[in-house]
Structures are given as C-alpha cells and as structure tokens.
Amino acid sequence: MQFTLEFVLFVIFGLGAIATAVLMITRKNPIMSAIFLVVNFFTVAVIYLLLKAQFIAIIQVLVYMGAIMVLFLFVIMLLNLQDEKKLSEQFTYKKITAVLLSILLAMLLGTTFWFGFSGKYLRLADTAEKLGTAESLGKLLFTVYSFPVIAAGMLLLAGIVGAVVLAKKKFD
Amino acid sequence: MNLWLFILMLSSCDIRFILLVLFLNLSLLLINIMIDINFYLILSAILFAIGVIGVLVRRNAIIIFMCIELMLNAVNISLVSFSSFLGNSSGQIFVFFVMTVAAAEAAIGLAIVISLFRNKETLNIDEINILKW
Numbered sequence: 001m002q003f004t005l006e007f008v009l010f011v012i013f014g015l016g017a018i019a020t021a022v023l024m025i026t027r028k029n030p031i032m033s034a035i036f037l038v039v040n041f042f043t044v045a046v047i048y049l050l051l052k053a054q055f056i057a058i059i060q061v062l063v064y065m066g067a068i069m070v071l072f073l074f075v076i077m078l079l080n081l082q083d084e085k086k087l088s089e090q091f092t093y094k095k096i097t098a099v100l101l102s103i104l105l106a107m108l109l110g111t112t113f114w115f116g117f118s119g120k121y122l123r124l125a126d127t128a129e130k131l132g133t134a135e136s137l138g139k140l141l142f143t144v145y146s147f148p149v150i151a152a153g154m155l156l157l158a159g160i161v162g163a164v165v166l167a168k169k170k171f172d
Numbered sequence: 173m174n175l176w177l178f179i180l181m182l183s184s185c186d187i188r189f190i191l192l193v194l195f196l197n198l199s200l201l202l203i204n205i206m207i208d209i210n211f212y213l214i215l216s217a218i219l220f221a222i223g224v225i226g227v228l229v230r231r232n233a234i235i236i237f238m239c240i241e242l243m244l245n246a247v248n249i250s251l252v253s254f255s256s257f258l259g260n261s262s263g264q265i266f267v268f269f270v271m272t273v274a275a276a277e278a279a280i281g282l283a284i285v286i287s288l289f290r291n292k293e294t295l296n297i298d299e300i301n302i303l304k305w
Contacts, residue, residue, distance in 0.1 A: 006207060007207055010207050010211060014211070014215045017215065017219060018215070018218055018219065018222070021219055021222040021223070021242055022222060024226070024238065024239075024242070025222060025223075025225060025226035025229070025230060025235070025239060030232060030234050030235060033235055033238060034238065037238050037241065037242065040242065040245075041245065044245050044248075044249060047212070047215070047249060048249075048252055051212065051252050051253055051255075051256045052256050053252045053255070053256060053264055053267075055264070056248075056252055056264050056267050056268070059268065059271060060271075063271050063275060064241070064245075064271070064274075067275065068241065068274070068275060068278045071278055071279065071282055072234065072237070072238065072278070072282070075234065075282045075285060075286060076234060078286070079234075079285075079286070079289050079295070095228070095229045098225065098228035098229055099225055099228075099229065102221045102222075102224045102225040102228065103221065105220075105221050105224060106217050106218055106220070106221030109213075109214075109217035109220070109221070110214050110217050110218070113210055113213035113214055113217060114210055114214065117208075117209050117210055117213060118208070118210055119208070120208075120209070121208055121209040121257040121258065122208045123208070123257075124256050124257060125256060125257060125258060125259030126259070127259045128256040128257075128259060131255065131256065131259065131260075131261040131264065132256065132261075132264065136261060137261060137264055137265065137268070140261060140265055141265065141268070145265055148269060152269055152272040152273075155272065155273065155276050156272060156275065156276055158276070159275070159276030159277075159279050159280055160279070162279075162280050162283070163279040163280055163282070163283040164283075166280065166283035166284055166286075166287050167283040167286045167287060169290075
C-alpha cells in the first residue's frame with residue numbers, strides 16, 4: 001500500500017545478503033570468505049526481524065555469528081593454509097555446467113514460488129508479533145516439543161563427544 | 173494523470189523532462205509494491221542457489237562447509253517467512269532445531285577437517301579420494 005520503511009529495509013538487506021553470499025564464494029582467502037559469511041548471517045538476522053521473529057534473530061546472532069563462525073575462524077587459523085596454490089581453482093567444463101544448473105535451480109524455485117504464492121499471503125499474520133517472542137516459543141518448546149528438545153540435547157552431546165574423538169591426536 | 177504526462181512526454185523533445193516523467197512513473201510503480209511472501213521466498217531461493225554453486229565449484233573443504241551453512245540459512249528464511257505469514261509457530265520451532273543440527277554438524281565437520289589435514293596435509297577435496305571407487 002505504502003512505500004514503507006519495511007520495503008526499503010528488505011531491499012537493502014536482501015541485496016546485501018545476496019552480495020555478501022556471492023563475495024563469500026568468490027574469495028580466494030578462506031578468512032575473507034568467513035568474514036563475509038558473518039556479514040551474511042547478520043543481514044539474514046535483520047530479515048528475521050522484519051518477519052517479526054525476534055527470538056530466531058537473536059539465536060541467529062548468538063549461535064551462528066557467535067559460536068559457529070568463531071569455530072570456523074579458529075580452524076582456519078589453526079590449519080595455517082599458507083599454500084594457496086595447492087587449492088588451485090581453475091575453470092573447467094564441469095564447473096561451468098554446475099553454475100548453469102544452479103542458476104536453473106534458482107529459476108525453477110523462483111517461478112514456483114512466484115506463481116504458487118503470488119497474491120495469497122499479502123501481509124504478515126496478525127499474531128506474527130506474538131509468535132516470535134521467546135515466551136511463546138519457549139512455551140511450545142517445553143510442552144508440545146519437549147521430546148524433540150531432549151533429542152536435540154542428545155544430538156549435541158553426541159556431537160561434542162564425536163568432535164573430541166575425531167580431533168584427538170592418537171587413539172590409545 | 174499518467175496519460176497526460178505520457179502525451180506531454182511524447183510532445184516535448186526535452187530529454188530532462190522525459191527522464192523526470194519516467195522517474196515519476198517508476199516511483200509510482202514502486203509505491204504500489206508491498207512485500208508479500210514471494211519476496212522472502214525468492215530471496216531464500218537465490219541464497220540457496222548461491223550455496224549450491226559454492227559447494228559444486230569450490231575445492232576447499234572449509235569453504236564447502238560454509239556454503240552448507242549458507243544453504244541451511246536460506247531454508248531457514250523460507251521456514252520463518254511461512255511461519256509469520258501463516259500465523260503458525262511450528263516453522264520457527266523447526267528453525268530452532270535446524271540451528272541445533274547445524275551447530276552439531278559444524279563441530280563434527282571441522283573435527284573431520286582437522287583430522288584430514290593432519291593425515292593428508294591438504295584441504296583440496298580432489299586429492300582426498302580414498303573412498304572414491
């Protein structure tokens with residue numbers, strides 16, 4: 001209806017997300033691409049806020065930008081990849097085919113979304129603001145989804161043990 | 173009003189005036205746009221395709237892991253947008269669990285990368301081909 005602030009923010013941060021993603025996959029230095037991935041996660045967090053999902057946005061900043069990216073940067077620094085020639089990236093017909101097929105995938109998904117959902121859901125639901133709070137999601141997580149929460153905890157425990165075992169120096 | 177402006181535009185030969193009218197028409201077009209669910213879904217489709225390009229084209233194992241995180245994020249955008257446009261909070265719960273699995277996957281994957289680098293001194297996935305038939 002109006003030329004709203006929401007639209008302006010969506011355009012700025014959506015284009016920012018796409019630009020940082022493209023920059024991420026084109027950098028030669030892994031540290032630069034990790035930093036661009038952090039910026040990309042930040043723009044995605046802003047898009048979650050535009051969708052009124054506050055809890056998910058905060059979790060995105062804490063978990064992805066805080067924990068996972070620190071892990072990535074830590075591993076990159078640990079491995080000390082000074083020899084970039086070993087990772088030579090040359091153009092072959094395989095890679096060109098892969099890019100073309102990925103563009104085809106994007107167009108396929110885009111046309112499906114465009115013709116499948118155009119004009120059906122024009123605005124956010126009235127309850128969207130209440131749905132995204134930590135209160136409502138926490139209520140659901142501890143009642144309806146209590147078993148999946150326990151399963152996710154077990155998964156994280158298995159992940160910790162597996163990571164320690166895999167990264168150990170020698171099996172005694 | 174647009175018709176009058178169009179006739180004026182055709183009748184005048186001033187390039188600045190034509191540009192002004194075109195700009196006005198374009199801004200009128202933009203004013204009528206409102207963000208519905210399509211924009212978010214198409215953004216998520218584009219991000220997903222960029223992640224697929226990264227996984228298929230890059231040869232560095234760490235960058236491939238980062239592209240997988242990018243694809244998980246793209247799917248999360250579409251889940252959250254469905255959740256808030258339809259007024260159902262299951263999508264955001266799913267996003268919570270996807271993030272949990274992504275954290276576990278990143279930890280395991282990076283441990284695998286470290287042990288691979290310890291054994292083969294490389295991260296190029298073309299040279300890591302023990303399991304290839």
